[in-house]
Amino acid sequence: MKNFESVDDVLAFAIREEEAAHAFYTELAQKVDKAWVKQLLVDFAKEELRHKGKLEAVKAGKGFHPSGKQVMDLQIADYLVDVDPAQHEVLDYQQALIIAMKKEKAAFKLYSDLAAAAPTAELRQTFQALAQEEAKHKLRFEIEYDDMVLNEN
DSSP states (O other): OOOOOHHHHHHHHHHHHHHHHHHHHHHHHHOOHHHHHHHHHHHHHHHHHHHHHHHEEEHHOOOOOOOOOOOOOOOOOGSSSSOGGGGGGSSSSHHHHHHHHHHHHHHHHHHHHHHHHHHHHHHHHHHHHHHHHHHHHHHHHHHHHHIITTTTO
């Protein structure tokens, strides 16, 4: 993991990651042909902007309180083959879900790692809370995958 010089550096990095996640979901939404899938991905792009706002608030000196609940992990993403969105002009629903699950899993790991390396308890709590939010996103995608893909087959 990158070495950070200050708490501001860590927060700036996390803010950039949320901006990148917003761009990722916005671009992914353009690759699906079903309107409701597109809307789901657009909604997740907006959620990433809310995370960015939370991080900017922390950077400005405001607190961010974690929910305190551990999110269940169905581990569906752990057993799926990666899908590269660059290899597809149009993604089907299953492909879009796989990409989203893997993206949220990576975001969870990033925030967990940042929490472990955080220099203050407040920053550690912030990153733990963001990790749990990413875990919630992954869980929503996994439940959708289980309901719409696994149960259909």
